[in-house]
Amino acid sequence: MNTLVFLKQVPDTETRIQIRDGAVDTSSVKWVPNPYDEFAIEEALRIRERVGSGKVTVLSLGPDRVKDAIKYGLSLGADEGVWIKGDGVALDDPLAVGTVLAAAARKAGFDLILTGKQGVDHDGAQVGVIVAEFLDLPHVSVVVNLEVDAAARKGRAKREVEGGLEVFEFELPAVITAQKGLNEPRYASLKGIMAVKKKVIPEWTPADLGVDPGSVAPEAAAIRFLDVSLPPPRSTGTILDGEPREAARELVRLLREEAKAL
Amino acid sequence: MIAIVAETKERGLRKISFEMLAEARRIASLAGGVPVAAIVLGPVAPGEAERLPAHGADTVVHVEGPALESYAPEAYAEGVRLAVEKLRPSVLLFGATAHGKDLAPRAAARLRVGLASDCVGFEWTEGALIARRPIFAGKAFARVAWGQARPQAASVRPNTFAPLPADPARKAPIERIALGDVKIRARAVGFEQSEGEMADLTEANIIVSGGRAMQGPENFEILRRLCKVLGATLGASRAAVDAGWIDHSHQVGQTGKVVNPTLYIAVGISGAIQHMAGMSSAKTIVAINKDKDAPIFKIASYGIVGDLYQIVPALTEEFEKLLKE
Numbered sequence: 200m201n202t203l204v205f206l207k208q209v210p211d212t213e214t215r216i217q218i219r220d221g222a223v224d225t226s227s228v229k230w231v232p233n234p235y236d237e238f239a240i241e242e243a244l245r246i247r248e249r250v251g252s253g254k255v256t257v258l259s260l261g262p263d264r265v266k267d268a269i270k271y272g273l274s275l276g277a278d279e280g281v282w283i284k285g286d287g288v289a290l291d292d293p294l295a296v297g298t299v300l301a302a303a304a305r306k307a308g309f310d311l312i313l314t315g316k317q318g319v320d321h322d323g324a325q326v327g328v329i330v331a332e333f334l335d336l337p338h339v340s341v342v343v344n345l346e347v348d349a350a351a352r353k354g355r356a357k358r359e360v361e362g363g364l365e366v367f368e369f370e371l372p373a374v375i376t377a378q379k380g381l382n383e384p385r386y387a388s389l390k391g392i393m394a395v396k397k398k399v400i401p402e403w404t405p406a407d408l409g410v411d412p413g414s415v416a417p418e419a420a421a422i423r424f425l426d427v428s429l430p431p432p433r434s435t436g437t438i439l440d441g442e443p444r445e446a447a448r449e450l451v452r453l454l455r456e457e458a459k460a461l
Numbered sequence: 462m463i464a465i466v467a468e469t470k471e472r473g474l475r476k477i478s479f480e481m482l483a484e485a486r487r488i489a490s491l492a493g494g495v496p497v498a499a500i501v502l503g504p505v506a507p508g509e510a511e512r513l514p515a516h517g518a519d520t521v522v523h524v525e526g527p528a529l530e531s532y533a534p535e536a537y538a539e540g541v542r543l544a545v546e547k548l549r550p551s552v553l554l555f556g557a558t559a560h561g562k563d564l565a566p567r568a569a570a571r572l573r574v575g576l577a578s579d580c581v582g583f584e585w586t587e588g589a590l591i592a593r594r595p596i597f598a599g600k601a602f603a604r605v606a607w608g609q610a611r612p613q614a615a616s617v618r619p620n621t622f623a624p625l626p627a628d629p630a631r632k633a634p635i636e637r638i639a640l641g642d643v644k645i646r647a648r649a650v651g652f653e654q655s656e657g658e659m660a661d662l663t664e665a666n667i668i669v670s671g672g673r674a675m676q677g678p679e680n681f682e683i684l685r686r687l688c689k690v691l692g693a694t695l696g697a698s699r700a701a702v703d704a705g706w707i708d709h710s711h712q713v714g715q716t717g718k719v720v721n722p723t724l725y726i727a728v729g730i731s732g733a734i735q736h737m738a739g740m741s742s743a744k745t746i747v748a749i750n751k752d753k754d755a756p757i758f759k760i761a762s763y764g765i766v767g768d769l770y771q772i773v774p775a776l777t778e779e780f781e782k783l784l785k786e
Contacts, residue, residue: 212715212735216600223601234716293566294575319715321596321603323578325566328534332570337647338534340563343709359710360559361661363654365532369647379702379716380709421575425591425604433741436762438753446765447775450747451783453763460724460745461783 200253200349202243203304204277205314205326207233208261208268212319221426232268235315238377241384242345243313244276250349253310254278258303260296261285266400273395274387281307284404287412291321292420297329299415302408304334309372310349316341316376324376331374338374339367343381347371463489464498464550464612466541466568467513468560472506474513477556479624481617482517484583485554486625491585492551496520500544502537503529514633517625521633522547526640532560533648534567540640541568547638550612552590557616558663569614576614577605579719581621589613598715598738619664620721655710659694662711662718667726668743670696670713671706672736674729674751674769678706683770684728687777690784696720696740698730714739729769732757749773 210216210228217224232240243255257272259265260283269280283303289295304312312331317324324340331338343364344357352371357364359378405412413419437453439446454460463485467478478499485497499518501510504525513521522544528536541564545553555565557579569576581602582593590613592605607613662668669691671684681695688695696718697711713720715735725743730736732748732755740746741760748761749769758764765772 210597212738213733214597215734216597218601223597292575294570294573297570319598322598322719323576324562325569325576325578328563328566329570332538332567337645338567339647341559357653358559358563360652361664363652365559365649366651366653367647368650373647379712419608421573421608421610422577422605423608425606427596427601427603429601430599430741433746433760433762435759436746436764438758438764438766440766443765443767443771444775446767447772447779450763450765450776451779454724454745454747455783458724458745458762 200246200250200310201308202246202253202255202311202313203307203309204236204239204243204255204257204272205300205312206236206240206257206259206268206272207315207318208259208265209233209318209320216429218427218429222424223427230264230267232271233315233318235317235319235377235379237384238379238381239313239315240272240275240277241382242377244385245382246311246347256281256307258283258300258307260288260299261290269400270395271387273398274391275385276391280398280400282400282402284402288405288415289417289420289423291424292422293323293325293329294421295415297326297333299405299408299410300326301330301333302405302410303403304330306403306408311347311372312374314374314376316378327374327376336372336374337369338376339369340376341378342375343378345375345381462496462498462548462550463492463552463554464500464545464548465554466500466502466561466564468556468558469501469503469505469509472504472509474505474509475556475558476624477558477561477617477619478513479516480619480622481554481556482513483625484617484622486517488552488583488585488590498522498548498550500524500541502540510635512627514631515627515629519633521635522638523635524638524640528640528643528645531649533645534563535645535647536640536643537564538567538571539643542571543638543640545572545612553612553614555614555616557618561616565614565616572612572614574610574612574614575607576616578616579618580615581618583615590615595719598719598735599742600738659688662694662696662713662720665694665720665722667691667693667724668696668713668720668722669693669726669728670698670730671701671728672698672730673700675701675706681707683773683777687773687780690777690780698736699733727757727761728773730757731755732760
């Protein structure tokens with residue numbers, strides 16, 4: 200049972216977004232592994248531990264810095280990590296990213312692909328599903344519970360929908376996208392961190408994977424950002440003090456008469 | 462032509478379908494008065510498809526077949542492809558619901574077209590669509606343009622556009638397309654309802670959320686009581702979820718739900734950046750916190766500085782009184 204995990208590097212969620220020249224200014228951003236991808240790695244490791252064989256490979260597409268995310272995945276216990284060089288790839292275009300990752304998956308070989316339900320940067324929630332389509336695989340997205348029967352080549356997943364959980368049955372190989380709640384990700388062990396130093400991280404380019412670089416270049420992007428702006432600031436509101444009952448009464452009056460929120 | 466992919470639940474149309482139709486009509490008139498089409502996938506109750514013309518569709522395509530009996534992404538994506546082949550729309554809208562967010566990327570990838578997710582606004586410039594969508598859970602907004610391929614696909618955030626009033630006199634032909642055999646290797650086989658009758662966070666009009674100051678799972682009871690009185694949905698901060706006091710499905714913020722209710726009441730939530738990203742588009746925000754310097758007060762429309770264990774029960778009582786009037 201070999202599992203691939205697509206890992207994206209994103210700005211830490213505590214980042215205050217700043218704009219420069221109509222784009223997000225990333226110059227002082229702290230980059231972290233995408234939180235939803237952490238659930239994907241954890242699930243892959245647990246499946247390997249349960250099945251007792253196979254390997255977990257983390258793949259990340261992007262600039263040089265994404266090697267830190269790959270090393271993080273290795274420190275948690277992934278067997279291999281691959282850096283797919285993002286030079287010349289329209290990284291804001293999910294179709295381009297999906298094209299490159301699908302080709303990388305084909306080269307790596309797999310029984311299962313896991314990734315986060317979305318990156319917490321652009322919140323597109325597309326890439327995992329696009330890869331499934333490009334590889335002609337079934338997918339289940341936003342999964343909070345996963346059972347994989349490696350021998351029978353099938354699985355069962357629960358995905359979060361409005362008002363409850365939708366239960367899915369699927370065949371392997373498949374693409375699963377992880378939602379918070381799927382598991383409780385582990386921390387890297389000292390041994391894991393030390394082991395990373397010995398690992399060699401192969402570097403692949405889209406061309407190595409048989410992808411026509413022109414087809415995934417920014418000029419060919421299916422969608423692109425024209426500009427990015429901050430939301431208008433909220434005006435400061437009314438602070439009510441005084442005795443709790445008084446404050447509560449006043450709040451209800453304001454909500455009804457001023458805000459018309461009731 | 463502007464097309465929407467209608468969404469159904471238990472054989473009835475969901476509200477997002479009508480929200481999309483209203484916005485599709487507006488885009489259609491910006492585009493010079495092109496027609497609006499609705500695509501329906503799978504079985505619906507008698508009379509349901511007819512509600513689409515009444516809410517703005519000029520034409521309805523209903524894709525039917527045994528493969529669409531329950532939700533299966535591969536079959537539904539193929540249904541979309543068939544309908545698009547027939548209609549050749551320049552714009553294709555999906556709901557940014559759990560269902561639509563699953564289907565849209567699959568269908569768009571099959572059509573080899575770009576998809577803008579979770580859009581909250583559209584413009585029409587030089588013969589093409591431009592979308593506005595939140596990124597970083599709403600910390601910023603991006604304007605998105607498409608390449609040359611058509612349709613321009615987008616998913617539309619629920620509760621963003623108001624449906625048009627139904628006009629039963631508006632009728633339209635309903636064209637049926639049969640979906641043949643489709644390879645299906647993943648399919649919905651069941652549904653597990655979550656606790657209570659609360660609306661989903663993403664669809665809620667009123668949300669009451671608890672944070673670190675709730676101190677433990679048992680104290681969420683006072684928030685549940687307030688929710689019950691207001692018909693509100695219970696939310697939580699990451700701190701409360703990570704402490705194990707409440708299920709992650711209640712989490713609001715960058716690694717939880719992004720919400721846009723009319724009223725958001727934040728109780729004992731200091732206002733971490735990642736939390737505020739997920740709720741700052743609420744129309745009215747109320748913050749209750751004992752720390753007057755808590756960041757949440759900077760975005761709150763109304764704030765009460767004090768002990769939540771006194772304020773929340775008092776507030777619940779006041780709301781009860783109001784509702785009795």
